[in-house]
Structures are given as structure tokens and as C-alpha cells.
Amino acid sequence: DVEGRTAGPTGKRDASDALWTSATHGRHLRRLTARLHPGTRDCPCAGDPEWSPDGRTIAYAIDFGGRSAVYTVNVKVNGTSGRRITPLKLGANGPHWAPDGSVIAFNSLPTGRGISANVFTVRPDGSALTQLTHESGKTVAVMGAWAPDGTTIVFPKQPSSPRGPR
Numbered sequence: 001d002v003e004g005r006t007a008g009p010t011g012k013r014d015a016s017d018a019l020w021t022s023a024t025h026g027r028h029l030r031r032l033t034a035r036l037h038p039g040t041r042d043c044p045c046a047g048d049p050e051w052s053p054d055g056r057t058i059a060y061a062i063d064f065g066g067r068s069a070v071y072t073v074n075v076k077v078n079g080t081s082g083r084r085i086t087p088l089k090l091g092a093n094g095p096h097w098a099p100d101g102s103v104i105a106f107n108s109l110p111t112g113r114g115i116s117a118n119v120f121t122v123r124p125d126g127s128a129l130t131q132l133t134h135e136s137g138k139t140v141a142v143m144g145a146w147a148p149d150g151t152t153i154v155f156p157k158q159p160s161s162p163r164g165p166r
Contacts, residue, residue, distance in 0.1 A: 019046050019060060019073070019082075032058065033073050033082050048094050051075075052101050057124060059095035059104050064088070070095045070106050072124055085126035092120070094143050099150040103128070107143045119143045119155055133157075 019032040033046065049060040059072050060082065070092045071082035086092040091110040098105070103121040108131075110117075117140035118133045133141035135157070144155040 019049055019058065021075070032075065050095055050097055052097050052124070053099060054101055059085075059097060059124070061093040061095060061106075063093070067091060068093050068109075070104065070122070072104075083126070085122055085124065086120075086129070090120065096143055096146060098146055099148060102150075105132070105143050105146065105153055116140050116160055117142055119153065 020029055021032055022029050046060055046062050049058050051058055056075055057072050058075060059070055061068050061070050062082075067088045068091050069084050069088050070086045071084050073082035085104070086106065089110065090108040092106045092108055094107040095104045096106070097103075098121075101124070103123055105119060105121045108118045108120050116135040116137055118131055118135050119141050120129060120131050122129045132153070133155070135141045138160060139157055140160045141155050141157045144153060146153055
């Protein structure tokens with residue numbers, strides 16, 4: 001049996017809306033976060049997990065049906081809720097830790113026509129939210145990767161689709 005499983009909305013043992021860790025050989029499965037909405041059929045998607053450079057924290061995104069945010073969770077704690085560090089209105093996803101772990105860069109993909117995607121950073125505690133790119137309407141910028149020394153990021157900038165940001 002897998003450690004930490006809970007009964008899902010169907011009454012079956014389930015935790016599909018949580019983050020899990022596993023040893024690379026497939027054993028030692030461990031639920032890292034609590035169910036997002038226990039006892040309901042609403043199943044927001046947790047995704048884009050990324051380890052902090054020191055290996056103590058994971059940053060990840062949760063999509064609540066078109067509104068998303070970045071969360072962090074302590075790896076040593078089992079089955080707890082993560083801490084939201086970005087506002088839902090930003091549509092934050094794709095977190096990437098700076099090499100020194102001081103900030104997390106992420107994509108902002110807010111919903112709505114004519115709204116463009118941008119790249120932001122935030123400290124792991126949710127403070128110092130900073131917009132790095134300032135695209136509007138016709139172009140989008142999406143987080144790519146950090147330089148190894150943490151002083152620069154590389155990101156694609158492209159035309160937005162007629163249906164909004166890609």
C-alpha cells in the first residue's frame with residue numbers, strides 16, 4: 001500500500017490531486033501535499049513541481065480551472081497543504097528556482113482576451129513580487145531558464161495568438 005493515501009470523492013483510495021515523491025526505483029512513494037479539495041469532485045491540477053537548490057522545498061503551480069498560482073511546500077513535512085506565494089489573478093505557473101534559491105521566477109498567464117503573458121519573480125516566502133517583462137496585447141514572454149550564476153534569465157518572446165496568450 002502507498003503511504004499517505006486518502007479516500008477520494010468516489011470512496012476509493014485516491015490522491016490524484018496531490019504532489020508525491022518517489023525514489024528513482026519506484027519504491028517509497030510518499031504524498032507530499034494534502035488533497036487540494038478533499039471530499040469534492042473538484043480536482044484542481046497540481047503541476048510544474050521544481051526542487052529548490054537546497055532540496056528542502058518544492059515550488060509548484062495549482063490550476064483552479066483557468067486561475068492558477070505558485071505554491072511552496074517543505075519536503076520533510078508529509079501530507080500538508082502548500083503555501084500560496086502568488087496572487088491568483090496573475091495566473092502564475094511554471095516556477096523555476098534561482099540557482100541560489102533566493103527567488104522563484106514564473107510565468108504569468110492571466111485569463112482574458114488582450115492580456116499578455118509576462119515573467120515575474122517572487123521570494124519563497126511570497127514577498128518582493130517583481131515583474132521582469134512588460135508585454136501587452138500583441139506579444140508574450142514566458143519564463144525559460146536561469147543562467148548558472150543567477151544573474152540572467154533566458155526566455156522566449158513571441159506573438160500572442162488571437163485567443164490570448166499561449
